[in-house]
Amino acid sequence: MKRRDVDCGPGCPVEATLDLIDGKWKGVILFHLQSGRLRFGELRRRMPGITQRMLTKQLRALEEDGLVLREVFAEVPPRVEYELSEMGESLRPVIDALKRWAEEHRARAGAIGVAAPPAEAHAGA
Template identity: 50%
Template sequence: MDTKCEAGKWNVDAYLRGCASRTVLEALANKWTCLLIDALRHGPLRFGELRRKLDGITQKSLTQTLRVMERDGIVIRSVYPTIPPRVEYELSDLGRSVAGLMEGVKRWSEEHVDEILAAREAYDLRAQEEPRPVPVG
């Protein structure tokens, strides 16, 4: 988006390193990350509570996702060395800011997702009846 070189040609490696949008997207556009941010919006939750809330997530995936989010500064992990152990996760300021960003994406999505879905239906219908136009052979 913002890293070009040599007459409008992108060096993709430089792009991947330098593009802020891509860094953010890679941090957020994960299968579970958005769900976790939403789950934590109203206050801290324990590991087991999150696991039960996100019905279907495995321990491994939950651990991994939370670890990455903690590393990115989106969630804060607090360990209380009680017996049995108690680990709480909560959104940081940055995490709450992410939740705000997601609101914008959510609004746009709700406004336009129907267009995408309709385009897919129309495309699949076209593809069924007529073979797609190919330049050669």
């Protein structure tokens, strides 16, 4: 069924939201930060498939978009922690809905070639 009451062409609110969390990693980073403040190394351990360079790039993009806050502590070696901003927190229902959908459709998603994450990778969420 085609919806005609809402224009979702360029500039559409759905498109704008998806632009903020696009790609393979941004949503996963936001998911992990829902549990609270994390250091770079902690995030990296929770996401073994991401390279250090890509994690850095994605965190910078999320920070630029106002979804993630970065705090650098003047220590040697420097300690950097990341957490969701107020705007990032407002995406919690969206990230939770994506997680629920994936859990409910895991068998079908696997059948069409979408890899289902190991259960322990997102345990505790």
